[in-house]
Amino acid sequence: KGEWSEAYHASLAVVDKARGLVELKDDGAEQALANCLEIQADVLRQTGHLEESRLIYSEALELANKLPNNAFMLGRISASVAVLYDSVENEAEAIRFYERALELYSRAGMENSEEAADVYNNVGFVYRSIGNFQAAEDLFLKGLAICNHALGVEHEKTATLCNNLGALYLKSEKNTQAREMHMMALEARLIVLGGAHPDTAQSHANLALS
Numbered sequence: 001k002g003e004w005s006e007a008y009h010a011s012l013a014v015v016d017k018a019r020g021l022v023e024l025k026d027d028g029a030e031q032a033l034a035n036c037l038e039i040q041a042d043v044l045r046q047t048g049h050l051e052e053s054r055l056i057y058s059e060a061l062e063l064a065n066k067l068p069n070n071a072f073m074l075g076r077i078s079a080s081v082a083v084l085y086d087s088v089e090n091e092a093e094a095i096r097f098y099e100r101a102l103e104l105y106s107r108a109g110m111e112n113s114e115e116a117a118d119v120y121n122n123v124g125f126v127y128r129s130i131g132n133f134q135a136a137e138d139l140f141l142k143g144l145a146i147c148n149h150a151l152g153v154e155h156e157k158t159a160t161l162c163n164n165l166g167a168l169y170l171k172s173e174k175n176t177q178a179r180e181m182h183m184m185a186l187e188a189r190l191i192v193l194g195g196a197h198p199d200t201a202q203s204h205a206n207l208a209l210s
Contacts, residue, residue: 008040015036019033098122123139
């Protein structure tokens with residue numbers, strides 16, 4: 001609902017309660033605290049309090065490292081930390097945490113999950129921004145393959161990966177491949193979003209450019 005102040009105060013309350021449960025040595029208290037810290041860090045990151053967010057993510061990671069069956073949680077938090085570094089254009093740290101997230105998702109048996117596809121998309125953008133187009137292409141293709149298999153071709157996320165890959169091909173002057181990707185994105189967006197959606201308009205514009 002966009003009520004960020006209320007969200008932050010709620011996160012403070014649940015973190016305090018979870019810390020109390022940890023002190024009482026309740027079963028599952030450390031898991032609960034790690035979850036609550038992650039949510040609090042998410043709220044802080046999304047409201048621009050990046051350093052405070054980074055410190056809380058670090059505490060959540062430290063706690064999660066002690067938990068059993070922790071690979072998915074560690075991967076999810078690592079991906080969020082990567083987004084944080086990505087937002088301040090610290091490409092090296094963003095890549096490190098994105099790749100760590102992919103390793104953890106694989107360990108959790110989620111290498112073909114939507115979460116992994118999101119990470120492939122995001123880290124692809126980072127490699128594109130530093131001019132490594134080959135790495136970016138490989139990563140976008142991996143994300144697209146996951147979306148095609150898990151979600152199908154007529155899905156918003158699949159269309160987004162097609163669009164991003166098309167933009168990369170256009171930047172690389174691979175115009176035939178760019179047209180193919182942008183046409184796939186347009187066809188999916190027309191079905192999923194309709195002809196009047198801004199993303200559909202973006203696909204028309206990108207196809208025109210290619």
